[in-house]
Each structure stands twice: as structure tokens, then as C-alpha cells.
Amino acid sequence: MSHVLILGSGFAALTVIRELRRHKVGAQITVVSPRDALHYLPSSIWIPAGIRKGAELKLPLANFFARNGVRHVAASVTGMNAAEKTVTTDTGEVFTADHIVIASGGRFLRKLPGIENAIIPCEGIGAAEAMTERLAALESGTIAIGMASNPNEPGAIRGGPMFEYLFILDTLLRRQGRRGKFRLVFFSPAKRPGNRLGEKAVDGLLKEMAKRGIDTHLGHKMVRIEPNKVVTEGGEIEADLILFQPGMTGPAWLEATDLPMSPGKMVQADALARVMGFEGIWVAGDSGSYPGPEWLPKQAHQADLQAKAVAANIAAMLRGDLPKTEFLVELICIMDSLDKGMIVFRRGNLNIVLPGMKPLHWLKQAFENHYLKAYR
The missing domain is CATH 3.50.50.60 (FAD/NAD(P)-binding domain)
Structure with missing residues (x-):
């Protein structure tokens, strides 16, 4: 056999x-x-x-x-x-x-000095739970959320979840009546983070950040992360909670x-x-x-x-045949913000971006249930 x-x-x-x-x-x-x-x-x-x-x-x-x-x-x-x-x-x-x-x-690159001072959300469920505990313990302060890629393989990046955490935390703090006590800052060495989603999507993301009063620190190479600070070649970000998604290898x-x-x-x-x-x-x-x-x-x-x-x-x-099936290249991403979702779709030259809508938040939850049926 x-x-x-x-x-x-x-x-x-x-x-x-x-x-x-x-x-x-x-x-x-x-x-x-x-x-x-x-x-x-x-x-x-x-x-x-x-x-x-x-x-x-x-x-x-x-x-x-x-x-x-x-x-x-x-x-x-x-x-x-x-x-x-x-x-x-x-x-x-x-x-x-x-x-x-x-x-x-x-695995995520951990070469940046002081990266242990940041939480890497996509490292696992435990990281999300740790971030939740840290946030609950804060009465006020600055939350810095950022991402970077692998310099030797720019495509090795998972940035979508970081946009989701950014917008979800903004929505959550507003629901809790605490948003006015917190500053949210999004940082990235890229001048236009998320460009793999397409130019229209990046424009939409940056516009949404501005609409929500989220500050940005973009286009500056990272130097290190200190216990309460993100240091870049373009300045420093004082922060009480740092979420950072490094590039992958x-x-x-x-x-x-x-x-x-x-x-x-x-x-x-x-x-x-x-x-x-x-x-x-x-x-x-x-x-x-x-x-x-x-x-x-x-x-x-x-x-x-x-x-x-x-x-x-x-x-x-x-079966004794030659292999001939090429994998489909396709990007489908629903970026959730707790009360709505923004969808991005790419295949070939097609790039569709739909702005935030409540039904897309429900669709993301419905997809989770559908996907996991095979394993329950």
C-alpha cells in the first residue's frame, strides 16, 4: 500500500x-x-x-x-x-x-531587538488571551499595533489580522465608553501597509484609520522594541501595550x-x-x-x-498519471471590526473591495461554522 x-x-x-x-x-x-x-x-x-x-x-x-x-x-x-x-x-x-x-x-521572525516586549497575536490563541488580559488591566494609555515583512521575502507577511485587531479594539473601547482614554497608533516600515490587498484597499484602510482617530507612524525602519516603547528610525512611540506582527520564515x-x-x-x-x-x-x-x-x-x-x-x-x-493541477492564486479576506466587515477579493487582474458592512461581520462568523463542520 x-x-x-x-x-x-x-x-x-x-x-x-x-x-x-x-x-x-x-x-x-x-x-x-x-x-x-x-x-x-x-x-x-x-x-x-x-x-x-x-x-x-x-x-x-x-x-x-x-x-x-x-x-x-x-x-x-x-x-x-x-x-x-x-x-x-x-x-x-x-x-x-x-x-x-x-x-x-x-514561524515569525524574532530577530528585532526587544521583540519579547511585544505580543505577536498570530503566534497562537494564548497570545490573544494574553493581550485580552493586558487590555483589561489598563485604565488608559497608548496601544501600538504594527507589522513588518521578511526583508528577504516581502510576501511572507500576515497583515490582515493586525488591521482587524486595530479596528476591533477601537470598536470595543468605544462600546466600553473608554475610547477617549486611549490613543491607538498603527506603525509599519511600509509607507502604504497592506498593499498586497490592492491600492483601493489601502486607501480604504488609511481612510478608516483617520475616521476613527487612529494615529499612524509609517515608512520608518524599526530599530527595537522596549518594554514601553517602539523605536524606529523616524521616531519613538511610547506605548502601554504593543502588538506586533513580524515577517515570516x-x-x-x-x-x-x-x-x-x-x-x-x-x-x-x-x-x-x-x-x-x-x-x-x-x-x-x-x-x-x-x-x-x-x-x-x-x-x-x-x-x-x-x-x-x-x-x-x-x-x-x-493512478499512474502525470501531475498537472496548478494551485489557484486567490486572496479572499474579510477584515472584521466587530460591528461590520470589509471584504477584499483578488484573482488575476480582478481586485474587488467592498466597504465595511454589518452583513460581512455575520458572514465571517457563518464561514467559521461552515469550515469547522468537517472537524467537529
Whole structure:
């Protein structure tokens, strides 16, 4: 029996499983990851407002694995020999497979001096909970929210959630009657942050910040983060709470492998999500660097699209056919502000931006319920 080894248990990894079984692939599937639960981070933006609790966003996967005939191994990957198709783990177990899917996600760069003084929201549900506790303890002050990219791979950025936190905190503080006691500042080395969303979207975001009385500090390279201060080459921002999303890179274990790496230390892939130069090795999601337009996003939706292509191509090869499915490049983002949502859509030359509307806030919640049905 053929063996498919999947590294990771996030969006891309789980979509590969679902799609392989949808393609009637009967191969043995093994998942290697430290945890057997899906952490649905897109909804962690609602934790500060009490709309969601952290425990609600952690979905056990044991039943999902059982339904799909998947063996889960609780371990972390420590290395890989792509030429020999072997994977080593921190438990000492070594795996080989006919097809290996790298879907272990990325990690945030922590090279900026003093970055430990900031909360990185997308590092996990715990970060959102920590931020919620810090905010509740503040009676007044300045909240600085910012983001940056990987200088060696500008596309390795996840900025959407930072805009959401910015607008959600503004709305929340207004509901609590505390907005007048707080200064909100958005900072970024980019002069026009969020340009991957399109020029119209950036204009809309900056206009919304001005409308809400949110200050901006843009276009200045970051120097360091102090316990109560963000320092840039263009000045300093005194802050009582700092939320910062740095650029992304690949998992640390990748660097000691024979895999082809991009300048930003991610696995180099082609349009079929194949790892270049190694048959039967695939990558989907944040671990990979892919061809495409400059706005190619790092988001769960794009990871799912890459995972679908991986599964289709593995299914083809197991049938004796050539892989030919390219992943769709598409950006869909509903940026929530607690009382409404703004939607951005990009595909090819099409770039649609719809301004904030209450139904889009409900749509984002409805999508969460729809998406998670497969794992409940």
C-alpha cells in the first residue's frame, strides 16, 4: 500500500487529508505533528470582545483522523532527507513514505531587538488571551499595533489580522465608553501597509484609520522594541501595550535539510506545489515559497488551495498519471471590526473591495461554522 506522510496538522495538512479521500485515494496516511487539535486562529480576533473563548477555538481531531483512517503521531519534525524520503522526529522515530507533504506552517521572525516586549497575536490563541488580559488591566494609555515583512521575502507577511485587531479594539473601547482614554497608533516600515490587498484597499484602510482617530507612524525602519516603547528610525512611540506582527520564515528544521530554499528560508516550490528537484515531495501553506503575482497571500485560504492541488497531484501519480493541477492564486479576506466587515477579493487582474458592512461581520462568523463542520 502506498504511504502518504503529512507534516503538520493545520489548515493545509487537514485539507490534504480531506481532498485525498475525496479523490478516493486509499493510501495509508500518517500525520506527524505535536498536537492533535486544530487551532482556528482566524477567530481569535474576537477573544478580546468575549465573542469567542480560546477553548472554543481548539478542535480535537481524533474523530476526524479516525473517520479518514489517519494515524497521528505526536512528535515534532527535526530533520528530513528529501533524496531518501525520510523524516526524523524528536521521539527518535524515522518515517519514510512514497509522498511527503510539508504543511508544518511558518514561524515569525524574532530577530528585532526587544521583540519579547511585544505580543505577536498570530503566534497562537494564548497570545490573544494574553493581550485580552493586558487590555483589561489598563485604565488608559497608548496601544501600538504594527507589522513588518521578511526583508528577504516581502510576501511572507500576515497583515490582515493586525488591521482587524486595530479596528476591533477601537470598536470595543468605544462600546466600553473608554475610547477617549486611549490613543491607538498603527506603525509599519511600509509607507502604504497592506498593499498586497490592492491600492483601493489601502486607501480604504488609511481612510478608516483617520475616521476613527487612529494615529499612524509609517515608512520608518524599526530599530527595537522596549518594554514601553517602539523605536524606529523616524521616531519613538511610547506605548502601554504593543502588538506586533513580524515577517515570516520557514520552520527551523528546514535549514539543515537538502530541500531547495528561497531567500526567506522557505521551501521552494513550483506552480503544482511540488518541491523543486524532488519527486514525491510537496509543500502547502506557510512553509513554502511559490511562483505567482507579487500579492500572492500567506493566509489559510491560499494554504487550502495549495493543499487541494497537492492532493489532486498525488492522486494522479498514484493512478499512474502525470501531475498537472496548478494551485489557484486567490486572496479572499474579510477584515472584521466587530460591528461590520470589509471584504477584499483578488484573482488575476480582478481586485474587488467592498466597504465595511454589518452583513460581512455575520458572514465571517457563518464561514467559521461552515469550515469547522468537517472537524467537529
